[in-house]
Amino acid sequence: MKTTTATRTAARVADAVKVYGVGDTEVRALDGVSVGFPAGRFTAIMGPSGSGKSTLMHCAAGLDTLTSGTAHIGDTELGSLDDRRLTLLRRDRVGFVFQAFNLVPTLTVAENIRLPLDLAGSRGDAEWIDVLTDVVGLRGRLHHRPAELSGGQQQRVAVARAFAGRPDVVFADEPTGNLDFRSGEEVLGLLGRAVRQMDRTVVMVTHDPVAAAHADEVVFLADGRLVDRMESPTAEKVLDRMKAFEVPS
Numbered sequence: 559m560k561t562t563t564a565t566r567t568a569a570r571v572a573d574a575v576k577v578y579g580v581g582d583t584e585v586r587a588l589d590g591v592s593v594g595f596p597a598g599r600f601t602a603i604m605g606p607s608g609s610g611k612s613t614l615m616h617c618a619a620g621l622d623t624l625t626s627g628t629a630h631i632g633d634t635e636l637g638s639l640d641d642r643r644l645t646l647l648r649r650d651r652v653g654f655v656f657q658a659f660n661l662v663p664t665l666t667v668a669e670n671i672r673l674p675l676d677l678a679g680s681r682g683d684a685e686w687i688d689v690l691t692d693v694v695g696l697r698g699r700l701h702h703r704p705a706e707l708s709g710g711q712q713q714r715v716a717v718a719r720a721f722a723g724r725p726d727v728v729f730a731d732e733p734t735g736n737l738d739f740r741s742g743e744e745v746l747g748l749l750g751r752a753v754r755q756m757d758r759t760v761v762m763v764t765h766d767p768v769a770a771a772h773a774d775e776v777v778f779l780a781d782g783r784l785v786d787r788m789e790s791p792t793a794e795k796v797l798d799r800m801k802a803f804e805v806p807s
């Protein structure tokens with residue numbers, strides 16, 4: 559880890575509470591979570607189903623709003639932004655990788671990768687896009703459309719797109735959920751390389767201990783609360799920690 563980025567936090571939430579519904583149907587998806595995602599690091603968010611992982615990611619990334627508490631991207635407090643500014647922040651400072659790839663079917667690979675830049679009316683950094691294209695191994699597919707690619711290739715396009723504008727942070731929500739093991743490992747390897755070799759920041763939601771082992775650190779949620787953090791995870795250590803959540807009924 560580089561010392562210049564060690565103390566910087568790319569995204570963080572403090573005392574984050576998210577309540578869905580009212581009265582009998584009320585669900586406290588986040589129940590007072592404070593967590594920072596350091597710049598230049600790969601952090602995985604883990605926890606049992608329904609523990610609040612996706613809610614935390616969505617609120618930290620400005621895709622959803624907190625009921626109370628604060629969420630920051632860099633020094634920008636998301637609650638202080640109107641809809642227009644929030645949209646611009648998501649476009650310019652945050653990258654996303656979703657389980658379902660979410661590529662635009664009518665655009666080529668090259669156009670999909672450039673999409674955030676084109677939406678912003680920015681020429682971007684051609685050299686960086688070139689490097690990304692090679693890193694994700696899509697040089698020979700630039701003029702293909704998503705339907706002509708395998709799932710793994712499509713997700714690699716999504717990874718390149720997420721990093722195209724050099725956002726402060728890339729959020730990945732179960733990025734390997736639709737992939738076979740080998741394609742999943744390739745995508746996780748790319749995320750890891752982007753962090754370690756290209757000084758990017760990744761926050762990934764996963765329920766897979768093998769995927770989480772690619773991260774520098776795992777944060778564990780249970781019942782909407784942050785219950786543990788683990789540096790230098792291995793799949794075995796993460797699996798063991800997850801087993802502790804399985805309370806016998």
Ligand SMILES: Nc1ncnc2c1ncn2[C@@H]1O[C@H](COP(=O)(O)OP(=O)(O)OP(=O)(O)O)[C@@H](O)[C@H]1O
Binds near residue numbers: 579585587606613
């Ligand atoms: N839009 C919503 N309306 C009502 N309840 C919701 C909504 N979104 C999430 N919840 C509830 O909030 C809690 C946390 O959900 P969340 O999806 O964040 O958990 P998760 O850890 O990501 O789960 P999974 O691993 O199953 O995807 C759950 O009880 C869920 O049912």
